Amino acid sequence: MIEAMKDQIPAINSRFSGLSSKLIITIIGVIMLVEIVIYLPSLASFRTTWLEDRLRVGIVAARVLDAVPDVMALPRELTDRLLLSAGADAIVYRREGQSQLIELTEPVTPERAVTADLRQRDLPSQIAGALDTLLAGPGRTLRIVGEGDMNESLLELLMPEEPLRREMIDYSRSIVLVSLGIAAVTAFALYMLVSTLFIDPVLRLTANMLAFRKAPENGALILNPSLRRDEIGILERELAAMESELFAMLRQRRHLADLGLAVAKINHDLRNTLTAAQLLSDQVATLDDPKVQRLAPRLVMTLDKAIGFAQSVLDYGREAAKPPQFTPIPLRALVEDAGFEARVTNNPLIAFDNLVPEDFQIVGDAGQIGRLLVNLLKNAREALETVPGEGQDRLISVTAEAQAENAVISVIDNGPGLPPRARENLFVAFEGSVRSGGTGLGLAIAREIAEAHGGRLELGETATGTRFDITLPLQQTIA
Template sequence: MTAEPRFLPGRFSGLSIKLIATIIAVIFAVEIVVFLPSIANYRASWLDDRLRVGVVAARVLDAVPDVMAIPRNLTDRLLNSAGADAIVYRREGQSQLIELADAQTPTVAVTADMRLRDPMTLIAGAIDTLLGGGGRTLRIVGEGDLNSSLVELLMSERPLRRDVFAYSRDFFLISLIIAAITAVTLYVLVSRLFIRPVRRLTENMLAYRQAPENASLIIIPSQRRDEIGIVERELGAMEQDLFSMLRQRRHLADLGLAVAKINHDLRNTLTSAQLLSDQVATLDDPEVQRLAPRLVTTLDKAIGFAQSVLDYGRESAAPPVPGPVDLRSLIEDAAFDARLVGHPSIAFSNGAPERLRINVDAAQLARVFVNLLKNAREALEAVTAPVAAPAVRVEVSRSDAGLTIAVLDNGPGLPPRARANLFVAFEGSARAGGTGLGLAIAREQVEAHGGQLQWIEQPAGTRFEVTLPASTVLA
């Protein structure tokens, strides 16, 4: 079967671009977390500078006697140095105001109370400055240099907003440079340590999947001792095992084809020899009459062995096709095919209940019971010591686990060699000349139905149990 082609991801969909994007996103997220308190501190410092100028102006106001008027040029210079339109100085319940001559009455004002220095208030004020319009009037409130004194500055918010934006722009550019340098450095490092080895592994797996029998595509592990090195070594070992397995499978397939052809020709030859032996058996020569039965038996065994090998080679891997089947009739037909019905010396008992229907593949399950019943018959026929009332019977029982169908005989039981290799093809035969294929095939067919085929040890005789799931029972 030809493997479907696979391709590596593109330049903008692989690990590299995802890694760079992730690094930059994380750096910017960190920078945002750092930016908020930084811009808040910058805004607070800017406001504190203006407030200190206001405190100096308040000292001047406090130093001038109340009976004297402050010259206009002095007040304008104080206000221009603070960048304010007006300064209010409050002390001991009294207020003093100086303002520019052309000062306008503010329409929209926002208060910055520098007595509140908690981080959340500072951050909220910085965000408000960035997002708010530049046409508002800023009211800065702070403590004076004397007890219980307050200083207020009224000024346009535009200078603060302009400086805050300039600081934010510089911060962003520096952050971008740091993010780029960090991303490139981490990318180069991670690319050498992870991306390139992973890409090498991916390319190897894609190439090897297309041609698993090409030994030159088996990956050569590096000398790394970390997880990547372990993956490389395990992948190389797996590809080595897969290469050997595929090579062995091809050899076995070729050998099996040759054996099947030889076996087919051998079976035809043995069949012809059997016909000749049947004719020889009709001769009146005493020596021929003595040797003919042994020749016929030997030829029958050889033909049976050849046929069983051919049947095993033709065994289909198709799943069973379930359908409603009467269990008693199925066992009765299997007993007939196994030559138990009407046997001159072996009694057969069918213990399946009447009208018990199961949902199974009739052909496959019939083959299972033909094999089990045939094995029981041959075991009783091959006994050397006489068995009292030789019999084969089938017992059926139901439980919550499912339906159990047991095939029993009162023969000598299984020999130790057969018990040790039960259900193993070519090794699990209980009789001389057998192949052991029957039980191996029967177990595969029972397991394909979701059931189990087991040999149950008992003091005398042989007992095999076929257990089918409860879902197979129809009535």
Template sequence: MAGMKAKRSVLPGRFSGLSIKLIATIMGVILLVEVVVYLPSLAIFRANWLEDRLRVGVVAARVLDAVPDVMALPRNLTDRLLTSAGAYAIVYRREGQSQLIELAEPVTPAAVVTADMRQRDLFSLIGGAFDTLFAGPGRTLRIVGEGDINASMVELLMPEWPLRQDMLAYSRQIAWVSLAIAAITAVALYLLASSLFVHPIRRLTANMLAFRQAPENAALIIDPSHRRDEIGIAEQELAAMEAELFSMLRQRRHLADLGLAVAKINHDLRNTLTSAQLLSDQVATLDDPKVQRLAPRLVTTLDKAIGFAQSVIDYGRETAALPVLAPVGMRALVDDAAFDARLVGHPDIRFANMVPEELVLNIDAGQLGRVFVNLLKNAREALEGAAGNLTDAVVTVGFAEGEDRLVLFVADTGPGLPPRARDNLFVAFEGSARAGGTGLGLAIAREITEAHGGQLSLAEVERGTRFELSLPSGLRVVE
């Protein structure tokens, strides 16, 4: 819009755009995979740790099995067995009998948790690992497992704290290794992705920003690479688009210069024709019969020339202003347009406004009002030109609603459009239905309609002419 400055885009830094997002995504995915792998790995580490302690218990069980009287074992031997296992006590059960090795000073545990190594399913192992990892201090671990002899079982009673410390150390190692793997993999993939995607996309982005600042500079048109993938296609299409835009802007500048020259010529021509019109008015007052016969034709010709020059000047002043949308009652808008088109109170033409009173659309009243003024003015001129051949001259504006479109139509009972006008409809300076017309009205009306997301078209009817203005149903204001 006028008065608004376009916000200049800035190319993001190397590590603030796609690059950092790519690195973060790769590292995040790798760490997520490492977490998924870490859980069973930690569970297996805990199971192996417990199995190692259980093997010491099995060795102690063999000693107990070889000695008939456990009480006769030397204290230093039993202490070494318990110390090597890190246990408070070892229990060996076989054939309904239990044998116990414990410290000289028995320990009474406050809280005991059982680790049954006979359950080897993954979920039980992971659950046990988490239970140990987040356990509080002072718990005692009871390890239960099978011995090396049938129907035998070994139990160890030991503090849980050494297991938890080893699991934390193992977790730290896994964390450092995972971070190292993630970093190395991310850098490797980043370097690969940068050469294949990030750098070409940054090149495209930088070129678009530079070309936007100076589209008249042909040297800024991107030179496509020889890639055959999607990025290569994007480079080729961007190069083609920039080349077409460059040519279009150059042509537009030439047309603008030409239009300025034509406007100056039209302005001078209009002044000259106005002077000629004043002279023709004076000539028309002479009593010469030949002058009286030719003067009206001269005045009419000058009026047409002046009108044509003024139409060209007005069309050149047209600007591509964006529609300012606001709720507008369509029946009142059509009434105002009919008044401006000199249809209201016309002595020979009847005007019928069939638009519902409750129809309210979110449109630009000024722009869409011009569309109806042009259409209604054309209908009036068509009916006035065929006044002697018509029995009922009527101009009607109506409304019809489709599935996803709203249709407003302007219809008249005139003679219809000639073939030349139909073939060049909506073409400036060629689509006029009357002699001396410029055809600019319909061209401007089409541009305004398309700016509202609609379409202006000529409908086929048996009698007269009917123009249909199709608008999106989303413009309708529902109260």
């Protein structure tokens, strides 16, 4: 099954693409860096050995000079042979304050000379000298300085630098070829190991996620986790659990959607029937029979509740998730309009205080924020209408203040408050209703609107009654 999913996404199925190619490049790069770190001391050691070999030949020539009495001169053929064996143009031997020179029959005058002092044994100097020789152009003369085989003796050789440079280039070429071979073999071995342990499982997870995203209702695409106990195994099990939950959730939502469509149709017909029953009850209420006059108000109130419930369900089903259109909103005027629509303004039973400052502004969708306020004010009015007795001080107030980067709008009433049962499912549709016969849709819709604006709706703390706090960001992007 996974192989079939990989065939649908060839970009991920390629072994040498994505993480695989990055892994190979990284391994080769690290190995080459290590080789470079090793190469520089190795090149310096090669150059030092080459110079020491030439110096040893010069020491042999110096011994020959020591063996010849001072009154005698070495034959020219012998001196030339000594110089040719050392590859030098001249040899200078210094001992006890005296200097002896051996040079070719046709002496060479150096144009550019560079000194290689073998008495300096520190690694940085040797590396610097090796790089200087390797990067220098042809035509330079090398002056090799080193100690002889006798106390306080000094030997100098003058020779062309080009032979040393050629051998160093050949040596470097060999090192590069060997390094590339080692890097290739090591990278391949590490890649196969890492690929088996990590890359292949990641490819499997990626292929599964892409395939499941295209068909989340296909239960056959739910990942079958392995028995690994490391992070990859945890990821596989968590992904399998998430896909299983998502599969069940989507199936449940599809069933709920189908059921909701059926309920909406039934509810629509029921509303029409209830409306007809309401018309009949209005006619019955006009009869003079005392029993009818006593029972008719209850019948009318019951039908009104049933019609309101049906209408709320239909409105919630038709609710469209439109993103907010952010514009500056004068909040005080919006609260006044919401109070009028919720029938709390000029209500003979309820006092309404709009305590929002005149210049207080928020940024949001005026229609949606207005609906949020209407729902909260309507709930507050209905809660106060249940307070028994006449002449009671029933008050609804709305305040607003800026706190840090947020605007906090509070809708407060001094009603009976919320029972503990209602607090548990306060913002859950069809479950968060406080009053009998309510749908609980008002608070659910209000919370959705607040969250769509990047804010939140919470039940606040108050000594008496109920308080809802709306927290909205003061700064939003205005389209």
